[in-house]
Amino acid sequence: FILFAGNAQFYPQETYHPEQYSSLLQSLNHGSSHYSILSIDKRKTFVIQGDFPRTGWNYLYFQDYDPLFSAIHTVLIRMILFSAVVVMIALFLALLLLRRILHHLDLLVEKIRRFGQGLQDPEDTAHYDYSLRTDEIGQLHVSFDEMKSNVKTLRDKNYEKQLLLRDTNIKMLQQQINPHFLYNTLDTINWMAQKYGADDISTMVRSLGNLFRAAVNSKEDLIPLKMELDVLKDYIRIQQIRFGDRLDFQLHVPDDISNIYVPTLCIQPLVENALKYALEFSDDVCHITVTISEKDTVYQ
Incomplete structure (x- = not known):
């Protein structure tokens, strides 16, 4: 940390890369602060420059950039890993929810196929009461079951009519x-x-x-x-x-x-x-x- 009165350094007494002072001080504007990243001794250095309006002093602050960059890089990696874990958990939960939804839709498709072939409903639907569900899937199953019952009733009545017609003939x-x-x-x-x-x-x-x-x-x-x-x-x-x-x-x-x-x-x-x-x-x-x-x- 270096303080200047005008262009004269008064703190600390030891100099620290004086060849950078003039160019840094020339870029200072009164009442404002700037920062830059310089290569000093083949190492990146984070430099903050500014002034004190009441005293008219200027200052330069040198900070080794590598540890700061490493900390930022570590935080970035942690954030990426955390985001990846969150996304994976979200995808896993979404997959479970989607499989749960598609399972009932697959059961409905299987019920329709079996009904068309004159077979019994799948065993999975025998132990599940869809009338207790108020969502669209439950309504689809209930509507299909009602339609199937009506079709069976009409089919039985039609069969009875066919028998009666045959006897009449x-x-x-x-x-x-x-x-x-x-x-x-x-x-x-x-x-x-x-x-x-x-x-x-x-x-x-x-x-x-x-x-x-x-x-x-x-x-x-x-x-x-x-x-x-x-x-x-x-x-x-x-x-x-x-x-x-x-x-x-x-x-x-x-x-x-x-x-x-x-x-x-x-x-x-x-x-x-x-x-x-x-x-x-x-x-x-x-x-x-x-x-x-x-x-x-x-x-x-």
């Missing part, structure tokens, strides 16, 4: 077999009746066969009016043979009825109902008239 097939046998039997009776000249029996059997075919084969909601009237005529033929002169039936229809469609079996049941309450409980003649006419562009 079998029953329909059985019902189709029985009418065919009945049609063949009626045709045989009709043929035998014609052979022996029993025209009434032939007419009744033929009309009855037509009625059965119309009842069994009627799959459309709407049919032409002509088909409905043919069914009615077959029914009336049977009843006229049965009741004879006690039944007087009249049918009045327009000439062109090709464009008229009516619900299946909508007229014959009405006439049958009239016959049931008119002939079966009375000995008088029953007059039934069916009239189809157009009124205000609507047939009735």
Whole structure:
């Protein structure tokens, strides 16, 4: 540590590299301090230069830079090592957290894959209740489990419907077999009746066969009016043979009825109902008239 009054050194008495004084002192500004690093005796030296405004003195402070640099270097290395350790610990914790998150996502993917293959859920999910979690992963698992339950319910219901449909088809097939046998039997009776000249029996059997075919084969909601009237005529033929002169039936229809469609079996049941309450409980003649006419562009 060296003090100067002007350019004259007064402390200490011994000189210390006087060849550096003039250049250092010339760089001093009044009221300010400077520092620099110089090479003295092949060693780096940290030099601080400044002044005392009240006394006007100047000073130079020489400090060996190597120990200071070594201390800074040691602190820097320690800071780097500490930062590296902190980063490694942070990465390790982040990896653990990421693996924990990805583990549950992998379980969800495995559940989806197993469900698609019709297999049971992984054993890891059997002992974990995701309904207790409120995060997105828990909600995904709960939503998938609910969807899986709904799909199973729908699949079971669909399976039951398929079984019911199969049973229905079998029953329909059985019902189709029985009418065919009945049609063949009626045709045989009709043929035998014609052979022996029993025209009434032939007419009744033929009309009855037509009625059965119309009842069994009627799959459309709407049919032409002509088909409905043919069914009615077959029914009336049977009843006229049965009741004879006690039944007087009249049918009045327009000439062109090709464009008229009516619900299946909508007229014959009405006439049958009239016959049931008119002939079966009375000995008088029953007059039934069916009239189809157009009124205000609507047939009735």
